[in-house]
Amino acid sequence: MRVIQASTLSQLLNQNNGLQHWLVLEENGKTLSSLYRQLQSVDFDWLFLQTRYKDFLKRSPIVMPLNQATGGILEMFSADPRRGIAPGIVIASRAPRNEVLAHLRSCLEVAFYGNRKGMLRFYHPDIAAALFSQPEGVSGQWFGPIDQWIWQGHEMGVKPTASPLWQALEAGGQKDESVSAARQVLRLTRHQEHALERYIRLTRAFKQNRNPGESLDDMEIRRHFLGTDIARQALFPTENHNPVSATAESSV
Incomplete structure (x- = not known):
């Protein structure tokens, strides 16, 4: 497991031959309408669908595949991954859509401080930076069918943010794709809790x-x-x- 850095998002994505990329955007009240202004049709899934949060779809993050048709969206997002469209991250995977969605949905609820549980906004770049900036503090269970978690910026307050770099946490050979692991609630490491x-x-x-x-x-x-x-x-x-x-x- 390692973190790869680049000055632009495109530099990271161009290294991922054979991987499909997915944009996960927080719903800020304007996210979906902004996408429809840019695209004639928007191919997306509600992240909260088929989860315990399904009654809150109006506040659900959206997951959309990145391809040639969404090039303009990717450009807007990469220019400002917090305010360009909405806060978000990118996922890289070779797995089919249903497996990627199922895994992302399983990451919504985590265990911490023993047996406490709560919802985690892993799709915000600041949360992703807190979770994934230190590979030694990340469990392989986060990956499942995912090859890379991609976000912009270091952990807030820990390193300078004048020119935030794009970061990608790469699984390498430490992915846990077992069925039993996928059914377990993700447990934060002590590093992630801190x-x-x-x-x-x-x-x-x-x-x-x-x-x-x-x-x-x-x-x-x-x-x-x-x-x-x-x-x-x-x-x-x-x-x-x-x-x-x-x-x-x-x-x-």
Whole structure:
């Protein structure tokens, strides 16, 4: 398992001969309408369909295959993978569509801090960075039929974000594609728990101190916030607490 880096998304995708690429986009209230303005028809699947979250399809992320017809969409997304269309990531796989969808849906719910469970927004690039930036802290169970998880940026607050690189976590020979593994609830490693704790502390601190309309998806606003004492205190708290547990009944 290793992380590959590139300055552009196309550089990463061009290395993946024989792999199908899938775009997973968060629904921000405008995602699907934005896609329909760019394409005559949109070939997509609701990520929440056939899951316990199926009653919330209006807020469901969408999964769409990338091909020649979606070249304009890929260009918009790669220019700004947080605000170009909507926050999202890319998946690379040789597996058929139904297997990719089934695996992504199984990744929606994770176990952490022992037996606590919660929904995980792995399709946001900041969450993906927290989960996958350190290969030694990632279980092979995340891969299943997936060959690569692709996102932009380092873990928020840990490395500079002036020119965020594109990252791809490659499975290599450490994929776990067994049927029994696919049926198990994904369990976060301690490294992933720590990374998500940092993410949650930072986003909470930002929301408590931001001006109206500001978002961490804006890289200029993000850079300014990460340079403040408030952000440093969130990254290095004096008290030991587990913010992920406080969100066990909601989504991360």
